[in-house]
Amino acid sequence: MPEQGSHGGPAACEPPFIAELRRLGHQVTEEIYAHSDSKAGVSSRVTRVMRTRERFQERLAADRYDLVHINTSFDPRALLRDAVVVPNIRARGVKVFVKFHGGDVELLRTKNPALKLARRRVLAHADGIGLLSSEEQLAFQQSGIPSEKLFVIKNVVEPNPSQRDPDFRRRLNLPGDAPLLLFIGRFIPAKGLLDVIRACALLRDRGINYHLLCLGDGPTRQEAENEVASLELKERVQFLGYIPEEQTKTFYTNSDVLLFPTYHYEGFPMVIFNAAAAGLHIITTCIRAAADYLREPQNCLFVTARNPEMLARRIVELLSDQQLAAAMAANNRQLAARFSAQIVTAEYLRAYEAVLGISRTKNK
Numbered sequence: 001m002p003e004q005g006s007h008g009g010p011a012a013c014e015p016p017f018i019a020e021l022r023r024l025g026h027q028v029t030e031e032i033y034a035h036s037d038s039k040a041g042v043s044s045r046v047t048r049v050m051r052t053r054e055r056f057q058e059r060l061a062a063d064r065y066d067l068v069h070i071n072t073s074f075d076p077r078a079l080l081r082d083a084v085v086v087p088n089i090r091a092r093g094v095k096v097f098v099k100f101h102g103g104d105v106e107l108l109r110t111k112n113p114a115l116k117l118a119r120r121r122v123l124a125h126a127d128g129i130g131l132l133s134s135e136e137q138l139a140f141q142q143s144g145i146p147s148e149k150l151f152v153i154k155n156v157v158e159p160n161p162s163q164r165d166p167d168f169r170r171r172l173n174l175p176g177d178a179p180l181l182l183f184i185g186r187f188i189p190a191k192g193l194l195d196v197i198r199a200c201a202l203l204r205d206r207g208i209n210y211h212l213l214c215l216g217d218g219p220t221r222q223e224a225e226n227e228v229a230s231l232e233l234k235e236r237v238q239f240l241g242y243i244p245e246e247q248t249k250t251f252y253t254n255s256d257v258l259l260f261p262t263y264h265y266e267g268f269p270m271v272i273f274n275a276a277a278a279g280l281h282i283i284t285t286c287i288r289a290a291a292d293y294l295r296e297p298q299n300c301l302f303v304t305a306r307n308p309e310m311l312a313r314r315i316v317e318l319l320s321d322q323q324l325a326a327a328m329a330a331n332n333r334q335l336a337a338r339f340s341a342q343i344v345t346a347e348y349l350r351a352y353e354a355v356l357g358i359s360r361t362k363n364k
Contacts, residue, residue: 193214
């Protein structure tokens, strides 16, 4: 697993799955590895990878394991690390299940020699490959990966039973009557925050009442704040910075619409499904897991990426149709129940059994 302080991803969705495995009587040992630092030099990255490999070697020498499950991502830095770690584990006779929490499927077609070699080493030595969406599964199949090695497995989404807090707006000094729009995520271009801000300018020009809350941080924060200033939206947009995962539930519960027009290579964007668990209304793009599990208009309204005009229209549509909004809230709470720890753990166990060659009848 990645370090516990990392934002979202496995650090947010895997602990409930591990707890459920233990509840069912399975023995599980965790190894937390350091999160990749994009600013680190080559030598420090190499040192980190070698230490990770050594830690795995020590664990495998000290105890017997049926299977090693590696949470990672299908991106260049992770591939280069995993190309060292995965074959080393497999050489010791232990089955390896690699779970890609999102990634760039264009790497399946890369011409870069180092990345091609790393990709081949990881995919060839993995006995099972976990993916988060059918879109990714199809891309891997089309690149020649045997379908029997591929497993689409959801993330665990914990329930959000909290109710609206009557003091929420007062604590944040928010207007009492404005619908609350919510953007939450890492501030990088592909998450669509600038499109959200530009859509909000269009709403203001059309006389629509709203207030936008932006939760998160990242390299495009300054650009986003500059855009708000340029469009004269400071009275309508509030930046709250990074909020720890366990504290975000109150924002989902007390907001009206989640805006997430992402074109990042998401796998199973936890922001969307945490919003569903809170019964929040959702406007997002139709990609990966969102395309697999969300239906329009039952669960969301879809937009195309990089299209503030369409995003503004969809916001108006949702805010002006109370019947649609009420149905969407109820449907999303029902949808989130499909991502419980019990359901997801059963999916993992079926994948593990396939990798280990254990039949279901034997288990019974």
